Amino acid sequence: MAEITEVPSPFCGIGTDDLNIQVDGVALKVVKNGCxxxxxxxxxxxxxxxxxxxxxEVSLEVAVAKAAVLLKDTNQPLIGGCATDVNGxxxxxALADRSGAVVDNxxxxxxxxxxxxxxxxxxxxxxxxxxxxxxDLLLVVGTDLExxxxxxxxxxxxxxxxxxxxxxxxxxxxxxxxxxxxxxxTSPNGQKAKVFECANADLPExxxxxxxxVKGNPIRVDFVGGIAxxxxxxIADKLKxxxxxxxxxxxxxxxxxxxxxxxxxxxxxxxxxxxxxxxSSGFPLxxxxxxxxxxxxxxxxTGYPARTRFSSGYPEYDPYLNDANVLLANGEAxxxxxxxxxxxxxxxxxxxxxxxxxxxxxxxxTQEPDVxxxxxxxxxxxxxxxxxxxxxVAIRLKKLRESGLPSTFDVLNAIEQAL
Amino acid sequence: MLIKLTNGAVYDPxxxxxxxxxxxxxxxxxxxxxxxxxxxxDKEFDLSGKVVMSGAIDMHTxxxxxxxxxxxxxxxxxxxxxxxxxxxxxxxxxxxxxxxxFVTGYRYAEMGYTAGFExxxxxxxxxxxxMEMADIPILDKGGYVLLGSDDYLLRMLTAKKDQxxxxxxxxxxxxxxxxIGVKVVNPGGINAFKFNxxxxxxxxxNCHYGVTPRDILQVLATAVKEIGVSHPLHxxxxxxxxxxxxxxxxxxIQGIGGLPMHLTHIQFHSxxxxxxxxxxxxxxQIAEAVNKNKNITIDVGQxxxxxxxxxxxxxxxxxxxxxxxxxxxxxTMDIECDAxxxxxxxxxxDQNFVNALQWAIGLETFLLVxxxxxxxxxxxxPNGAPFTSYPHLIRLxxxxxxxxxxxxxxxxxxxxxxxxxxxxREYSLQEIAIMTRAGAAKLIGLQDRGGLSAGNWADITVYxxxxxxxxxxxxxxxxxxxxxxVVVDGKVVSTKWGTTxxxxxxxxxxxxxxLQKYFDRFMTMKLGNFKISDxxxxxxxxxxxxxxxxxxxxx
Ligand SMILES: [Zn+2]
Numbered sequence: 001m002a003e004i005t006e007v008p009s010p011f012c013g014i015g016t017d018d019l020n021i022q023v024d025g026v027a028l029k030v031v032k033n034g035c036x037x038x039x040x041x042x043x044x045x046x047x048x049x050x051x052x053x054x055x056x057e058v059s060l061e062v063a064v065a066k067a068a069v070l071l072k073d074t075n076q077p078l079i080g081g082c083a084t085d086v087n088g089x090x091x092x093x094a095l096a097d098r099s100g101a102v103v104d105n106x107x108x109x110x111x112x113x114x115x116x117x118x119x120x121x122x123x124x125x126x127x128x129x130x131x132x133x134x135x136d137l138l139l140v141v142g143t144d145l146e147x148x149x150x151x152x153x154x155x156x157x158x159x160x161x162x163x164x165x166x167x168x169x170x171x172x173x174x175x176x177x178x179x180x181x182x183x184x185x186t187s188p189n190g191q192k193a194k195v196f197e198c199a200n201a202d203l204p205e206x207x208x209x210x211x212x213x214v215k216g217n218p219i220r221v222d223f224v225g226g227i228a229x230x231x232x233x234x235i236a237d238k239l240k241x242x243x244x245x246x247x248x249x250x251x252x253x254x255x256x257x258x259x260x261x262x263x264x265x266x267x268x269x270x271x272x273x274x275x276x277x278x279x280s281s282g283f284p285l286x287x288x289x290x291x292x293x294x295x296x297x298x299x300x301x302t303g304y305p306a307r308t309r310f311s312s313g314y315p316e317y318d319p320y321l322n323d324a325n326v327l328l329a330n331g332e333a334x335x336x337x338x339x340x341x342x343x344x345x346x347x348x349x350x351x352x353x354x355x356x357x358x359x360x361x362x363x364x365x366t367q368e369p370d371v372x373x374x375x376x377x378x379x380x381x382x383x384x385x386x387x388x389x390x391x392x393v394a395i396r397l398k399k400l401r402e403s404g405l406p407s408t409f410d411v412l413n414a415i416e417q418a419l
Numbered sequence: 420m421l422i423k424l425t426n427g428a429v430y431d432p433x434x435x436x437x438x439x440x441x442x443x444x445x446x447x448x449x450x451x452x453x454x455x456x457x458x459x460x461d462k463e464f465d466l467s468g469k470v471v472m473s474g475a476i477d478m479h480t481x482x483x484x485x486x487x488x489x490x491x492x493x494x495x496x497x498x499x500x501x502x503x504x505x506x507x508x509x510x511x512x513x514x515x516x517x518x519x520x521f522v523t524g525y526r527y528a529e530m531g532y533t534a535g536f537e538x539x540x541x542x543x544x545x546x547x548x549x550m551e552m553a554d555i556p557i558l559d560k561g562g563y564v565l566l567g568s569d570d571y572l573l574r575m576l577t578a579k580k581d582q583x584x585x586x587x588x589x590x591x592x593x594x595x596x597x598x599i600g601v602k603v604v605n606p607g608g609i610n611a612f613k614f615n616x617x618x619x620x621x622x623x624x625n626c627h628y629g630v631t632p633r634d635i636l637q638v639l640a641t642a643v644k645e646i647g648v649s650h651p652l653h654x655x656x657x658x659x660x661x662x663x664x665x666x667x668x669x670x671x672i673q674g675i676g677g678l679p680m681h682l683t684h685i686q687f688h689s690x691x692x693x694x695x696x697x698x699x700x701x702x703x704q705i706a707e708a709v710n711k712n713k714n715i716t717i718d719v720g721q722x723x724x725x726x727x728x729x730x731x732x733x734x735x736x737x738x739x740x741x742x743x744x745x746x747x748x749x750x751t752m753d754i755e756c757d758a759x760x761x762x763x764x765x766x767x768x769d770q771n772f773v774n775a776l777q778w779a780i781g782l783e784t785f786l787l788v789x790x791x792x793x794x795x796x797x798x799x800x801p802n803g804a805p806f807t808s809y810p811h812l813i814r815l816x817x818x819x820x821x822x823x824x825x826x827x828x829x830x831x832x833x834x835x836x837x838x839x840x841x842x843x844r845e846y847s848l849q850e851i852a853i854m855t856r857a858g859a860a861k862l863i864g865l866q867d868r869g870g871l872s873a874g875n876w877a878d879i880t881v882y883x884x885x886x887x888x889x890x891x892x893x894x895x896x897x898x899x900x901x902x903x904x905v906v907v908d909g910k911v912v913s914t915k916w917g918t919t920x921x922x923x924x925x926x927x928x929x930x931x932x933x934l935q936k937y938f939d940r941f942m943t944m945k946l947g948n949f950k951i952s953d954x955x956x957x958x959x960x961x962x963x964x965x966x967x968x969x970x971x972x973x974x
Binding site for chain 1: 748
């Protein structure tokens with residue numbers, strides 16, 4: 001039995017790399033710094049070790065050959081999931097380029113709220129270490145941050161020391177929209193976050209009024225979305241008075257139509273603050289199950305984020321038309337490849353199309369795919385790289401055990417070579 | 420396999436060959452002497468009437484790292500103008516302002532380039548820079564690691580740590596980030612912006628640390644020299660783009676006191692405040708200072724007209740310039756107590772007075788600096804223009820009448836503010852070969868690259884001599900990379916993977932104790948996870964590391 005220290009996690013999005021993990025054969029146990037997300041994700045046992053074709057166990061070679069046959073016969077393959085490490089995405093994009101597939105990361109519909117805002121007007125953002133050392137006011141919009149990232153507050157807000165704040169427990173936390181589900185945002189000296197709740201559907205209006213107040217525009221109503229304008233005024237005043245405020249949101253949590261406009265309003269408000277003789281930064285949350293990784297690698301390989309098609313022989317990006325669910329619903333795809341190396345529960349959508357699943361060992365299906373190839377998990381079964389939520393830092397994932405499971409790269413590369 | 424290149428006119432400044440007809444032999448990826456025995460030649464290329472140079476080296480081009488990928492994601496409309504389809508030997512992608520990685524490699528190779536160096540590798544983002552460069556085919560690559568706005572260095576300066584301690588930190592960071600050089604961008608200014616300072620002059624203090632840009636330049640230039648790194652400190656100075664910054668630049672040159680220093684994209688730092696528009700050329704003063712101070716090298720950062728995107732570590736200046744964004748969208752980031760970045764799309768217009776004069780200032784600089792070994796051909800890709808405009812730029816330098824024709828079409832007030840029309844100089848082929856080959860290899864400290872004598876790697880470009888230098892340089896007949904024929908008639912015919920060039924300067928291991936404490940207290944990852952291992956470059960079976968000697972070491 002061995003204990004591996006300083007283990008980085010690809011699961012929680014914040015790039016925690018202080019886990020201690022005990023390795024006993026192929027069994028893992030998180031013995032230090034686990035959390036509700038990381039511990040089960042690391043400890044999940046290996047069940048499948050052999051690929052299956054039509055439900056029957058076969059060798060990897062047979063499964064790869066069968067997958068290649070299925071792909072050869074297609075007019076419009078669709079590669080969904082796209083949840084893997086950097087090398088896995090490299091192989092995925094090479095396969096997509098060769099087979100003329102559509103590539104769609106499974107979290108893209110949420111992330112689209114960010115991409116549309118970014119591609120229309122841009123933003124001023126920051127990263128985790130800046131938050132840890134500078135942030136004196138954190139405004140959380142429409143998101144339950146601690147259920148998204150259980151250790152965010154412990155690691156990046158209530159850290160004992162920071163370079164530029166005398167007392168980190170004096171940082172202020174404000175929730176706008178959603179209330180926190182627990183006490184993680186309460187400071188070590190007991191100061192609770194201020195919470196201004198409203199319905200999701202009212203967030204666009206609430207955020208628009210907050211921006212107007214930051215700019216000093218007059219507001220002629222007393223309440224928006226049930227929140228008193230005087231309360232929003234106090235948030236605006238705090239943002240203007242802060243030395244380095246940070247405004248954070250999870251694009252996927254803004255589950256209402258045209259939420260990209262709310263992301264844009266937030267981002268423009270941050271720009272406004274920076275024109276008012278103070279500093280402020282946006283901080284979009286993400287970084288789970290390879291979402292940022294998929295978009296980064298697709299970005300440098302094609303110029304576009306990971307909702308891109310290769311059916312014309314060159315990459316074409318469309319954040320709506322290349323949606324895997326839309327393509328399946330409209331009968332526009334004729335084969336589905338599902339790639340999910342992190343989460344055995346994230347199974348492919350139910351479809352009558354020929355389906356190839358390259359998935360984490362332990363996936364269970366209500367409908368057995370034509371080909372299932374269990375793969376190792378990056379950061380457990382093989383080394384690799386994954387981007388954390390701030391999209392700047394790629395963490396170096398470690399190999400923790402010898403499971404014999406192939407990597408996503410190995411499998412997709414073999415399928416591409418067989419085409 | 421023995422390849423013979425017969426009877427080409429060879430321009431090899433590294434060995435003083437200036438257009439002489441010579442045969443070149445290639446074996447096992449390297450250039451070799453004429454075989455003494457009767458080794459059969461497996462393949463012969465008749466190069467009569469052709470010009471032979473080594474593969475070109477771009478010593479400053481933004482081809483890897485986070486800000487470039489932000490620029491890509493930001494501009495889908497730019498990519499749609501230039502889709503690149505897959506072929507039997509090449510991957511699909513996009514081109515124009517910020518091409519995809521694969522297309523970057525193909526298009527550089529198709530212009531005869533065989534190496535490119537990313538000048539702004541943030542230590543914390545170095546993995547990304549190397550991962551992107553690992554997906555650039557054909558080219559060799561390398562990076563200059565960014566220091567000077569990182570809080571660790573500024574804390575060292577405030578604590579008055581001695582030069583030896585700073586040397587150790589610089590050497591450690593070069594190793595951790597797998598770099599071949601060290602760059603500083605708006606020294607201390609990226610950091611100052613995080614404290615809400617909006618400008619930082621050479622002698623202005625960072626409000627938190629009390630450290631000035633001049634202090635930072637001094638210790639970093641000294642460190643680079645003392646640890647023996649060939650490439651001098653690579654400096655993107657203060658006040659980028661600010662009218663009057665010519666004085667800052669001259670002061671920077673004087674202030675460094677004879678230490679080796681490379682001033683990058685100096686065009687953006689050569690502006691006076693004369694004339695009706697309070698914007699004028701400082702190129703003559705800069706050229707005079709460069710000519711006089713032999714410790715100084717520069718690259719130009721020429722602007723060329725059209726749409727591009729600027730991507731810089733200098734978030735302070737990029738934020739100030741966001742009002743010129745075209746299209747009107749832009750990104751800045753504060754990054755990890757390490758650095759920052761700013762991405763602002765730009766459209767340089769020949770009928771805009773400022774843009775037109777920027778164009779002229781760059782060309783004046785090229786033509787007034789006398790020593791081609793100390794000036795380098797760049798557009799600061801993509802900041803002044805995409806790298807694909809190099810053949811056009813070469814024609815502007817080599818062909819005075821063409822240059823003056825273009826000059827006569829730009830904003831009339833800009834024409835009045837430049838003496839470009841009166842400059843007679845035309846660059847020779849040998850001078851172009853110095854700037855883009857031998858000089859660049861020497862500046863970076865590359866062993867066995869940038870020359871055509873026996874022992875060099877066979878990175879070779881063959882052009883058809885043509886008085887239209889743009890046509891000549893945009894479509895080489897042949898390009899060999901490590902002896903493999905990769906381009907024929909300006910099109911990629913095969914691909915391979917280049918190497919990553921690094922240096923590995925030693926440092927006192929006790930430094931890591933203090934760094935570890937710093938990482939545990941203030942950073943967001945463990946020191947052990949921060950350092951990039953050799954495996955990360957080589958484990959995919961495509962990448963390799965080439966370690967170059969430090970000054971005074973034997974290869
Ligand atoms: Zn540059």
